[in-house]
Amino acid sequence: MVKQKTIANDVSLKGVGLHTGQLVEMTFKPAPVNNGFTFIRVDLEGQPIIEADANYVVNTQRGTNLEKRGVMIQTPEHVLAALVGCDLDNVIIELNASELPIMDGSSKYFVEAIEKAGVVEQEAERKVYVVKEVISYLDEASGSEITVIPSDTYTITTMVDFGTKVLGTQNATLKSIDDFKSEIADCRTFSFLHELESLLNNGLIKGGDLNNAIVYVDKEISSETMENLKKAFNKESISVNPNGILDNLTLHYPNEAARHKLLDIVGDLALIGKRIQGKIIATKPGHFVNTQFAKKLSKIIKIEERNQVPVYDLHKEPLMDIHQIMKMLPHRPPFLLIDKILELTDSHVVGLKNVTMNEPFFVGHFPDAPVMPGVLIVEAMAQTGGILVLSTVPDPENYLTYFMKIDNVKFKQKVLPGDTLIFKCDLIAPIRRGICHMQANAYANGKLVAEAELMAQIAKKQ
Incomplete structure (x- = not known):
């Protein structure tokens, strides 16, 4: 029997929300058994609680966004990935703003904070969903698909194809969640230049800089765009590296983009509320297909639990009459x-x-x-x-x-x-x-x- 786990002590981080630009303080706190991962908005009256639940996903345009009774939690996926990657089950996350801090665009700093807090075992048994048959979700519009098949462990394979010369087809695999820290946690979020231009022009990315997102240059940079980038990132000069990304960043891995997509899957599937024993195969994953798959799997799990009736031999001599x-x-x-x-x-x-x-x-x-x-x-x-x-x-x-x-x-x-x-x-x-x-x-x-x-x-x- 694998026991549930939480953190031993409180630990806090400060950072900026990528899209809101707001400074936010976040505190991880120990949680009781069967609590799961829950967010508390300490900046709002009554300190409302929002569970990390796939059914609260309201949109995935610029990350995964949760809403419960009008209260928002924005971009929690990197934090949730860190919690799962550190083998935790129950943690309370207090926030004084809606959006979680972007930090360097990965899960690295969250993992370090969790390790600083320490991990402790709890008395209750861990909740695990054992996959017994193939389950898939296909988004026909994008061709994105996620499938889970039976396996003895939780493994994830991602296959991405961005259709550009600067960033073509990539694969990444996580054979064990134990390898999350060493192979996945430090992989940063990324964007293409054309996406970045649109976000900046519409005032939708206020907390970005060249240290928390890899920017792949998939088009010619005009002088006007270059000036806008300098202003947005508060840099005197910006150039493009030979590998097609904006400078000031060095890739940790040649397939860092695919590894970050895998990181997002770990975080988004945490919204199911249970550990998965099965092999995830994701083709062209993204937050929309990830969370739709999480909703589908969550529904299947609830139906199975509702219909899972224990079987007993009623003719056998009872333990007590x-x-x-x-x-x-x-x-x-x-x-x-x-x-x-x-x-x-x-x-x-x-x-x-x-x-x-x-x-x-x-x-x-x-x-x-x-x-x-x-x-x-x-x-x-x-x-x-x-x-x-x-x-x-x-x-x-x-x-x-x-x-x-x-x-x-x-x-x-x-x-x-x-x-x-x-x-x-x-x-x-x-x-x-x-x-x-x-x-x-x-x-x-x-x-x-x-x-x-x-x-x-x-x-x-x-």
Whole structure:
């Protein structure tokens, strides 16, 4: 089991947003398990939180841009790439502006900051999506395509073709995320001269200079353009190197452009919210196709999770029958809502209830169209979780279990007489001081019928 990771300490950086030109201070902070990557706009009232989620992508014209309830996060891809490249799962990023700092146009300085902060393991298991079949997204207009195929590890191959003499076809491969720092992190963003001219003329690139973007000269530079570039970059002189890029920069690798496109893929696919175990093959990638693929993959993952029902042998002798359950739980009929315990470990428990027409609640709850009340499904999940927490004390008969909190409750399907309910409760964090925080799911007829995040505490009987 691979554990989730966060940073050990806060660490801050200051820089300028490439497109806004605003000075921004950014602080990485440790985050709890299952937090993922979240941005907090500390400059706005209420300090709104924006999750790094593909579903919040609103446009990709000049980088990946997120928006949630009117709050923007601009160009987070280089930061997200650094977080994934440093093998992290949970980090809070505080910002006092909408756009993240461009730094030198790569992920290098973010990686260095993360290493300075330190990395620590957390108790929960890392969330990984294991690719089982080929999944693709094709943008017919541009010919850009991303495909993921099954693999034992997360690898990425990019193939780019810019159709110019100065920058033709390039390939780049990342065989292991462990190689991100040494092979990908310092690869800087780039632009073609004709793109740069358009951005400058429209006031859309205010934080650029010749140290944070490679500029490929794909056309003759007029004297007017040269003067505009000098003014924009605050340079007394600008010239073109023999390799076709503006001066003041030396390429780190001959295929630095392809490697930076790979860096962008790592950052954009972080918006899925899970690690990927699969091989990514990207042809002519860009932020649009990257994020559309992320949205598609995110949707597939959610559907699979919703339909992923654990299978148990219901004819097998249970770990605990009703008599053993009553020795541990203080509940009694008609409010004892579980019949069997099928599995019990240090981190999870599985219980079962056979729903019959003889249930006392059917007398008053839609007697002509009986449906098990949702609150009782939640109570049954809690009783199953109670077995888990009470199993940690030597004398469970002397304890009672009390709810502390119920969050994120969702009811997906009706539960009817004749259904067999399976309850699975997994610890979100280790049990401490008798407090149990768990994710509970209820299944029936091969479907998820209810889910909730539960917190309960055991206390000795008075």
